Amino acid sequence: MTTTLPPVNPAGSKSVSTLPSLPRSQRSAKQLARGAGRPRQSIGKLAGIDRADVGAYRNSYKHNLSLEILQEGYVSSFIELFQLFDQQAADRESAGSDSGVHEVPLLIDQHDKLDVLKSKLIEAEEARRSGAPEKSYQSYLELAQYFENFPSDQWLIDHFHQRCMSESSKVEEDGGRKLAEANYNIGIALEKRGDLSSAVDYLEKFYNLTTEQEWQDKIGDNLHDIASLQLYRTYTCLAEELYEEASSVSIDYLKKAFHMANEGGNRTEAGLASHRLGNIYEAVGDPEVATMYHKGYLDRCKRDKDKAGIGKAHEALARCQQSEGKLEEATEHYKEFVKIAEEVGDKGVYSQACSSLANLYNMLGEYGNAVEYYQKAAESMETDDKERIELSEHFYFHLILNVLVNNPIVILLMYRN
Numbered sequence: 055m056t057t058t059l060p061p062v063n064p065a066g067s068k069s070v071s072t073l074p075s076l077p078r079s080q081r082s083a084k085q086l087a088r089g090a091g092r093p094r095q096s097i098g099k100l101a102g103i104d105r106a107d108v109g110a111y112r113n114s115y116k117h118n119l120s121l122e123i124l125q126e127g128y129v130s131s132f133i134e135l136f137q138l139f140d141q142q143a144a145d146r147e148s149a150g151s152d153s154g155v156h157e158v159p160l161l162i163d164q165h166d167k168l169d170v171l172k173s174k175l176i177e178a179e180e181a182r183r184s185g186a187p188e189k190s191y192q193s194y195l196e197l198a199q200y201f202e203n204f205p206s207d208q209w210l211i212d213h214f215h216q217r218c219m220s221e222s223s224k225v226e227e228d229g230g231r232k233l234a235e236a237n238y239n240i241g242i243a244l245e246k247r248g249d250l251s252s253a254v255d256y257l258e259k260f261y262n263l264t265t266e267q268e269w270q271d272k273i274g275d276n277l278h279d280i281a282s283l284q285l286y287r288t289y290t291c292l293a294e295e296l297y298e299e300a301s302s303v304s305i306d307y308l309k310k311a312f313h314m315a316n317e318g319g320n321r322t323e324a325g326l327a328s329h330r331l332g333n334i335y336e337a338v339g340d341p342e343v344a345t346m347y348h349k350g351y352l353d354r355c356k357r358d359k360d361k362a363g364i365g366k367a368h369e370a371l372a373r374c375q376q377s378e379g380k381l382e383e384a385t386e387h388y389k390e391f392v393k394i395a396e397e398v399g400d401k402g403v404y405s406q407a408c409s410s411l412a413n414l415y416n417m418l419g420e421y422g423n424a425v426e427y428y429q430k431a432a433e434s435m436e437t438d439d440k441e442r443i444e445l446s447e448h449f450y451f452h453l454i455l456n457v458l459v460n461n462p463i464v465i466l467l468m469y470r471n
Contacts, residue, residue, distance in 0.1 A: 131175035187224035234263035282318030325354035341374040365394035
């Protein structure tokens, strides 16, 4: 029996010949070329996101910021930014793992700061390109001022103050004012960190650059007067810092401070400088020179009607006269000290003045006066009744011992009083 097979190609249908596709590795160059020009649609394209947006999501903030800076053509800004990244990394490595510097977040992770850096670095680069160093100076100064809001970013403050210094030397039409300001800013930054010796170098340059100039700050103060006052303060701090290890160097700095206060026309500061000089000469055993400076302080306080200062000056002069054996002069100065302290109404100072005068009377053998002023000292002490009684007994005990040694008969007068 014969079986009829269906037609291979039924009527009205087209002949179809389908073969399995060859693996890509076995395709000819021509076959591959046929599809080479066909555009492919990425997932991002299908989702309505272009390639740049996809890259932005994929890359880090630092990477995207860097690309933006380079795409806008600011190569110098890009280099400086990465130098700052490298500097912070190197500082952390050299500080060691136990250093507190590792607790400070990396600049690379602080996006707000990176945005400010990008903006101001580009401003500075544009200014340099256009030959306007005063504008690039301003951009760097604004960066330094911005980072002053963040105590952990002192290294960035230093960096941008140094950049200001570099740009200030290129400004020709301001007579050196920008250079003077740059030195001042670095000096103040160093002083805040406690590096007084380095600060002085920059502040002295600021002082020299402002000499015979009429420059003023925003509120109208003369820059040279500002330089004088700032150096007075820094010299004074240096003198106090060096006193224990080098008293002669300390005296030199106090003399410089005295000169600066006088030049700046600040009578109050000049008086205090004179008083400090008197104190240090007194401490090193030169009461004669100390007396000269204390008298200068007294004169200034009298002109300024500074009663508290007048009292301090009389006290200091009394000490100097006493150390030279001039006890009558010392007594007069202590009396003035007591009088001024009473007028001022400061019980603590009044008690101290009375006690000092009582000690001197005791030394002179004027025991009646000594008792009187010891009693006044005890009564004016700012202590409770029990402590005041204890202090009075202390005074009397030592006074009695002294009297017994020198003149036992006076005890009768003490008990009668």
